[in-house]
Amino acid sequence: MASKKSSTRTSPMAAGASLLLFLLPLAISAASPSSDAEVISRFQEYLRIDTAQPAPDYAAAVAFLRGQADAAGLEASTLELVAGKPLLLLRWPGRRPSLPSVLLNSHTDVVPSEPHKWEHPPFSAALDEASGRIYARGSQDMKCVGMQYLEAIRRLRSAGFIPDRDIYLTFVPDEEIGGHDGVEAFVKSTEFKEMNVGLVLDEGLPSLGEEYRVFYGERSPWWLTIKAKGAPGHGAKLYDGSAMENLMKSVEAIRKFRTSQFDLVKSGAKAEGDVVSVNFAYLKAGTPTPTGFVMNLQPSEAEIGLDIRLPPGVHIEAMERRLAEEWAPSSRNLTFEFKQKASVLDKFGKPAVTPADSSNSWWPLLEEAVKRAGGKLGKPEIFPASTDARYFREIGLPAFGFSPMANTPILLHDHNEFLSKDEYLKGIGIYESIIRTLATLKDSNVDEESRAEL
Secondary structure (H helix, E strand, O other): OOOEEEEOOOOOOOOOHHHHHHHHHHHHHHOOOOOHHHHHHHHHHHHOOOOEOOOOOHHHHHHHHHHHHHHHOOEEEEEEEEOOEEEEEEEEOOOOOOOOEEEEEEEOOEOOOOHHHOOOOOOOOEEEOOOOEEEOOOOOOOHHHHHHHHHHHHHHHHOOOOOOOOEEEEEEOOHHHOOOOOHHHHOOOHHHHOOOEEEEEEOOOOOOOOOEOEEEEEOEEEEEEEEEEOOOEEOOOOOOOOHHHHHHHHHHHHHHHHHHHHHHHHOOOOOHHHOOEEEEEEEEEOOEEOOEEOOOEEOOEEEEEEEEEEOOOOOHHHHHHHHHHHHOOHHHOEEEEEEEEOOOEOOOOOEOOOOOOOOOOHHHHHHHHHHHOOOOEOOOEEEOOOOOHHHHHHOOOOEEEEOOOOOOOOOOOOOOOEEEHHHHHHHHHHHHHHHHHHHOOOHHHOOHHHHOOO
């Protein structure tokens, strides 16, 4: 896939004295700590950029973020792997760029909203002084994380910290519509291959309690339609094999399966991310009229849309048989079509999960970093939905989902999405510790690739 690339990469070492003098104000700015009010103001500015699907203002978001990157002293380049969908790539060079790098990923797009159902306009980034809540679409999902990365790096640079390994930040498009023109394209690019990524951090979920949630895998989406056909008939006639009758038999079978999975969650036997979720996205049937539907005609076609999410350990063949033999059997004039069928396996044919134990040298570092910043990780989970992290896991890279939002209700994609300013500021400190820890090479976690250099 062809890419267009613009760059503002600067190399002071190779530049003349005049360029050093030119960059001096920038260096001073990057090293100057900000007040909490300034930090919150920058967050609000990002939240006010309308990047809602289906028409996100990516240009405005990238322009703002490039300004923040300049202020933080980061190298910046914009990749346009797909026309009109810019991906911002930032780099904080380490002392030893041959080491595997750390990638901090976030997406710039957000889901649509219904403004009349919000207490504050969804792109106002209104701060309620009494509660400290910042209301905005994207305040939890996931503009908070992207800005926390940048603010944490500002603090580290202000303290004079220099990473041993390269730190990359990506602000990617289209996560909310599948990430196909974003991260899926990015991991296939030459630019990505040259980054030598060793670990990826991406988005997580808020926690109602004190512990932070962390995710080592996620459910894969199967989006599909089931269509039924049958002879049209008079609305008063009883006969077998109508389109609606055939489809309703499928709906009942699917509903029973959904209930069995949901009961496991309700009983506490399994976490939400460990079961197969099935939800009805739409039902389409009937013969429309200018004022409604024809009431005395049984339709010849009917259709449902399903959003199915599969955990990494699911038996794929069993699910496919269930779909073909029970939910959409051809014997009942039913057909099905996948709109999206993501794999639960990585390129090696194994469940696409990242080890969250001592077998993964990155995991103890992440735990240590959060603890050092005064936080605590909860039991690692399977993310109940889907994120861009799956594309990294699919190619064999370790990736964790993590958003430092404790004591916060889960409002991703909901009305009145908000994040407390105190939790946002605390999260910056968490990332400051994480970046410092992951970027520092210790004798006990020297990468195999690096041993030959020592």
